[in-house]
Amino acid sequence: MTYDHIFLQHLQSLKAEGRYRIFADLERLVGEAPYALWHSPEGIKRVIVWCSNDYLGMSHHPDVIKAMTDAAERYGAGSGGTRNISGTAHSHVLLENEVANLHGKEKGLIFTSGYIANEATISALGQALPNCVVLSDEKNHASIIQGIRAARCERRVFRHNNLDDLRANLSSLDPKRPKIIAFISVYSMDGDIAPIENICDLADEYNAITYLDEVHAVGLYGPQGAGVAAQLGLQNRIDVIQANFAKAYGIIGGYITGSNSLVDYVRSTASGFIFTTSLPPAVVAAIHKSISILRNDNNLRTQLWQRVTLLKKLLEKSSIPYQSASSHIVPVIVGNAAECQRVTDILRQEYGIYVQPINYPTVPRGQERLRLTVTPNHTPQMIQELTDALEDIWNRLNLCLAA
Numbered sequence: 001m002t003y004d005h006i007f008l009q010h011l012q013s014l015k016a017e018g019r020y021r022i023f024a025d026l027e028r029l030v031g032e033a034p035y036a037l038w039h040s041p042e043g044i045k046r047v048i049v050w051c052s053n054d055y056l057g058m059s060h061h062p063d064v065i066k067a068m069t070d071a072a073e074r075y076g077a078g079s080g081g082t083r084n085i086s087g088t089a090h091s092h093v094l095l096e097n098e099v100a101n102l103h104g105k106e107k108g109l110i111f112t113s114g115y116i117a118n119e120a121t122i123s124a125l126g127q128a129l130p131n132c133v134v135l136s137d138e139k140n141h142a143s144i145i146q147g148i149r150a151a152r153c154e155r156r157v158f159r160h161n162n163l164d165d166l167r168a169n170l171s172s173l174d175p176k177r178p179k180i181i182a183f184i185s186v187y188s189m190d191g192d193i194a195p196i197e198n199i200c201d202l203a204d205e206y207n208a209i210t211y212l213d214e215v216h217a218v219g220l221y222g223p224q225g226a227g228v229a230a231q232l233g234l235q236n237r238i239d240v241i242q243a244n245f246a247k248a249y250g251i252i253g254g255y256i257t258g259s260n261s262l263v264d265y266v267r268s269t270a271s272g273f274i275f276t277t278s279l280p281p282a283v284v285a286a287i288h289k290s291i292s293i294l295r296n297d298n299n300l301r302t303q304l305w306q307r308v309t310l311l312k313k314l315l316e317k318s319s320i321p322y323q324s325a326s327s328h329i330v331p332v333i334v335g336n337a338a339e340c341q342r343v344t345d346i347l348r349q350e351y352g353i354y355v356q357p358i359n360y361p362t363v364p365r366g367q368e369r370l371r372l373t374v375t376p377n378h379t380p381q382m383i384q385e386l387t388d389a390l391e392d393i394w395n396r397l398n399l400c401l402a403a
């Protein structure tokens with residue numbers, strides 16, 4: 001192979017910048033959460049996971065696991081095809097009805113991931129609308145950005161959650177051009193929430209389609225866990241609600257909901273939907289069970305919010321600089337890749353606490369952080385131990401404290 005040196009050079013520069021990704025090799029055992037076994041270079045260690053997106057622990061819920069194993073025994077391990085060629089199981093149809101119903105929309109469509117749902121849908125919409133412009137929040141997820149690129153239409157990036165900048169962009173465009181405003185309800189790295197109502201007002205004023213990613217919100221916010229738009233009573237003002245089954249629902253897969261014609265168009269044309277094998281029915285059964293549990297029971301959500309409140313309170317008490325926002329995500333800013341790595345190394349090696357450092361390009365340089373996520377399985381004592389450990393490390397490394 002004569003090209004390896006090029007790859008090695010790229011890897012060297014990633015390492016030099018302190019942003020070479022090292023995966024934690026974990027075994028998350030059922031019944032043990034939030035503990036997991038970490039296969040470290042020095043052997044197997046038990047750690048507490050503080051950065052999982054399995055926000056409510058649904059991936060280990062006994063009824064969800066049972067739904068998956070029962071369906072695997074009945075329907076097998078795989079779906080047998082793409083949706084168009086023998087790979088539509090009855091469970092896919094039922095799940096699509098469920099998500100449409102959850103969001104009060106005419107139709108739902110499921111994809112193999114949230115990433116693919118965004119990429120496939122936005123690229124299909126952008127290609128359908130002649131001379132379309134996508135107005136995209138600057139903190140949109142990579143999957144939305146990829147969707148816009150694949151649509152090969154104009155992209156206007158507006159400043160994060162900035163209504164004046166969005167308006168300025170909208171007003172500078174030819175009123176006759178089709179427009180899509182693509183944004184997220186809960187921003188995953190900052191934990192802040194979009195001004196959804198104001199964005200809908202602007203969309204009405206400038207006749208734009210609203211496309212909202214609720215990946216980090218479904219299961220957690222709003223009646224029956226239907227998301228932030230539902231919490232604010234705004235579902236009917238959003239044209240496309242996109243989300244996934246991999247965060248609060250604890251499994252995998254993504255979806256969109258919207259009008260019959262829009263969703264049917266995506267179903268009929270989106271490459272990322274058509275040319276890939278569909279989710280296995282056992283996975284779909286587990287997803288369906290998880291959604292039903294969270295539609296009918298507020299208990300886990302209530303426990304989560306109690307833990308989030310306690311974590312924020314104890315961080316404040318220790319003057320650990322976290323980004324205050326109204327969501328469940330708690331970003332602790334370190335501001336430097338090497339220091340961020342150092343903090344997480346000490347947490348793991350000395351305290352048995354696993355938090356993945358978040359570096360560029362996931363966040364801008366200088367905003368490297370720990371992204372803490374607490375779950376109902378984290379006890380108040382664990383929360384206290386985490387904040388004590390952070391306080392100790394902050395003092396030892398002389399890191400900036402909150403003002």
Ligand SMILES: Cc1ncc(COP(=O)(O)O)c(C=O)c1O
Pocket residue numbers: 113114115116118141143184188213215216244245246252253254
């Ligand atoms: C805002 C947002 N949208 C979409 C995705 C992609 O979802 P998935 O992990 O299901 O591919 C993510 C993933 O982390 C995300 O944070």
